[in-house]
Amino acid sequence: MVVTPELLSFFPLLKLLPASSLLALVQASTVEKFARRAVVLNAGQHEHNVCFLFEGRLQGVDFTVDGREVGLFFVEPGDVCGEIALFDRGVQPEYIIVLSPAVVVWVPLENLRAAMLECPPLVSNLGMRLAQRIRQLTLQRSLLGMPNIAQRVCCQLWLLVEEHEKAHMKEGVIKNPPTHMEIAIMLNLSRETVTRVFQTLQQQDVVRRDGASRLQLPSLSLLKAYADGSREL
Amino acid sequence: MVVTPELLSFFPLLKLLPASSLLALVQASTVEKFARRAVVLNAGQHEHNVCFLFEGRLQGVDFTVDGREVGLFFVEPGDVCGEIALFDRGVQPEYIIVLSPAVVVWVPLENLRAAMLECPPLVSNLGMRLAQRIRQLTLQRSLLGMPNIAQRVCCQLWLLVEEHEKAHMKEGVIKNPPTHMEIAIMLNLSRETVTRVFQTLQQQDVVRRDGASRLQLPSLSLLKAYADGSREL
DNA sequence: AAAGGCGAGTGACTCTGGTCACATGCGCCG
DNA sequence: CGGCGCATGTGACCAGAGTCACTCGCCTTT
Numbered sequence: 334m335v336v337t338p339e340l341l342s343f344f345p346l347l348k349l350l351p352a353s354s355l356l357a358l359v360q361a362s363t364v365e366k367f368a369r370r371a372v373v374l375n376a377g378q379h380e381h382n383v384c385f386l387f388e389g390r391l392q393g394v395d396f397t398v399d400g401r402e403v404g405l406f407f408v409e410p411g412d413v414c415g416e417i418a419l420f421d422r423g424v425q426p427e428y429i430i431v432l433s434p435a436v437v438v439w440v441p442l443e444n445l446r447a448a449m450l451e452c453p454p455l456v457s458n459l460g461m462r463l464a465q466r467i468r469q470l471t472l473q474r475s476l477l478g479m480p481n482i483a484q485r486v487c488c489q490l491w492l493l494v495e496e497h498e499k500a501h502m503k504e505g506v507i508k509n510p511p512t513h514m515e516i517a518i519m520l521n522l523s524r525e526t527v528t529r530v531f532q533t534l535q536q537q538d539v540v541r542r543d544g545a546s547r548l549q550l551p552s553l554s555l556l557k558a559y560a561d562g563s564r565e566l
Numbered sequence: 567m568v569v570t571p572e573l574l575s576f577f578p579l580l581k582l583l584p585a586s587s588l589l590a591l592v593q594a595s596t597v598e599k600f601a602r603r604a605v606v607l608n609a610g611q612h613e614h615n616v617c618f619l620f621e622g623r624l625q626g627v628d629f630t631v632d633g634r635e636v637g638l639f640f641v642e643p644g645d646v647c648g649e650i651a652l653f654d655r656g657v658q659p660e661y662i663i664v665l666s667p668a669v670v671v672w673v674p675l676e677n678l679r680a681a682m683l684e685c686p687p688l689v690s691n692l693g694m695r696l697a698q699r700i701r702q703l704t705l706q707r708s709l710l711g712m713p714n715i716a717q718r719v720c721c722q723l724w725l726l727v728e729e730h731e732k733a734h735m736k737e738g739v740i741k742n743p744p745t746h747m748e749i750a751i752m753l754n755l756s757r758e759t760v761t762r763v764f765q766t767l768q769q770q771d772v773v774r775r776d777g778a779s780r781l782q783l784p785s786l787s788l789l790k791a792y793a794d795g796s797r798e799l
Numbered sequence: 800a801a802a803g804g805c806g807a808g809t810g811a812c813t814c815t816g817g818t819c820a821c822a823t824g825c826g827c828c829g
Numbered sequence: 830c831g832g833c834g835c836a837t838g839t840g841a842c843c844a845g846a847g848t849c850a851c852t853c854g855c856c857t858t859t
Contacts, residue, residue: 395704395707395708395711396708397708397709397711397712398712398717398721398793398794398795399712399713399714399717399795401711401712401713402711403707403708403710403711405704405707417697417700417701418697420690420693420694420696420697421693421694421697421698423697423698423701426700426701426704426705427704450686453683456689456693457653459693460653460654460689460692460693460696461653461654463653463693463696463697463700464650464651464653464654464656464696465654465656466700467650467659467696467699467700467703468650468656468659470700470703470704470707471628471638471659471660471703472659473707474628474636474638474703474706474707474710475628475629475630475636476630477636477707477710477754478628478630478634478635478636478751478754479630479631479632479634480632480634480817481632482845482846484631484632488631512805512806512807513806513807513808514805514806514807518711521710521711522846522847523846523847523848524806524807525807525808525809525846525847525848525849526845526846526847528806528807528808528809529808529809529846531807531808532808532809545806545855545856560631561631562631562632713847715815715816745835745836745837746836746837747835747836747837755816755817756816756817756818757836757837758816758817758818758819758837758838758839759815759816759817761836761837761838761839762816762838762839764837764838765837765838765839778825778826778836
């Protein structure tokens with residue numbers, strides 16, 4: 334696949350750029366495909382490209398000194414990662430790995446940085462992204478403080494529900510739900526513990542499996558009650 | 567106390583501003599004193615001021631849904647907090663509370679935002695701050711993944727050592743060390759557990775108390791070994 | 800069809816870290 | 830100087846989560 338202006342315009346962030354800057358980036362950008370489990374960005378490295386996800390699904394993870402995996406966030410098509418270095422040219426804070434086979438567009442860091450400095454809306458948008466990321470990290474951190482395990486899992490599930498579904502509080506659905514293992518590493522739990530919580534939730538009909546790629550949530554209000562602790566498993 | 571240009575120039579961030587902008591901010595800014603345990607910024611609120619710490623010590627904390635406290639980071643004199651809203655006018659992500667009696671300079675959010683938009687170096691510096699914050703949050707998160715408790719405490723201590731002291735790896739010192747309770751909430755532990763780890767560390771002469779405001783670390787290399795898991799307690 | 804990998808489900812055992820309930824020590828302030 | 834508040838120190842107890850060692854079912858690959 335070859336990089337075209339249309340391809341770059343797929344990304345909301347790059348749409349903010351004037352046509353001339355966009356064209357300049359097209360020249361320098363490349364496309365790459367990744368298989369499941371591949372490493373897209375390396376923690377601790379000075380990456381020379383910003384990663385735009387076109388297709389597939391990525392995850393930000395970290396590893397503790399003793400080799401244990403720590404889940405941080407998911408990346409969906411249209412999202413960016415590795416953009417932090419645009420601000421401080423620092424090292425990549427976490428690993429980005431592939432959950433489902435991915436197509437990535439690489440835009441060289443320095444080119445994008447140059448374009449950004451001449452495009453205030455882009456700076457502003459990226460600033461908002463970082464701000465959002467900090468909020469998300471803070472929230473995730475507060476999840477880990479919860480002593481009740483089941484509550485932790487329910488909160489995480491609640492976070493995965495689309496905003497507009499939360500509004501009317503009836504049933505919801507999580508597309509491409511994370512595996513038990515993936516939830517476990519995000520919540521500092523063992524995979525078995527997550528499985529056991531899911532078993533209980535299924536008995537209460539709070540969650541229902543619907544093939545591998547969908548998780549039904551028949552009663553959002555019940556899920557919410559477990560999540561905020563007003564009800565216990 | 568009254569706000570003067572000299573006072574604002576105490577803060578590295580504001581020193582980047584041209585004199586004219588600084589003068590405009592002086593008019594709008596105020597000073598406030600806070601007692602220990604006071605709440606300076608409220609999570610979830612749209613704060614109308616950015617907080618510059620002149621004196622004392624603050625901490626960013628969050629609370630889980632069940633009321634448990636979660637420690638996030640410390641704020642030292644010269645630092646800023648509540649600056650995230652400059653980028654997206656969003657709500658404050660965490661509470662900022664007072665650890666030791668503090669003097670705070672309030673700069674109205676919108677005034678600073680206006681000044682920032684006309685001063686690229688300030689945008690750049692703030693962007694670097696956010697980036698740094700994300701790195702710090704990610705690192706802190708990875709600490710929580712460690713199954714070995716003592717290691718977690720040692721890593722946290724290691725993070726509190728000054729960079730230049732880490733370099734020669736001899737003895738180090740932590741000024742104004744956090745209390746056991748404060749360490750506990752940062753690491754998702756109980757206060758008693760932290761005390762017990764400290765007891766063991768003191769027996770090994772890895773840490774030594776030196777009054778309330780100093781913590782001696784006679785052997786940084788040993789601390790490092792415990793922190794990276796190459797040695798176990 | 801066989802084989803292999805992977806996600807999920809389950810039981811038994813272990814043991815760590817939270818909780819509770821104290822004691823101690825220190826500094827501050829009226 | 831006495832008393833209070835706060836940080837620290839310590840032991841006993843035990844619930845709850847991790848670990849291990851499986852099985853089962855569903856895919857993709859050979």
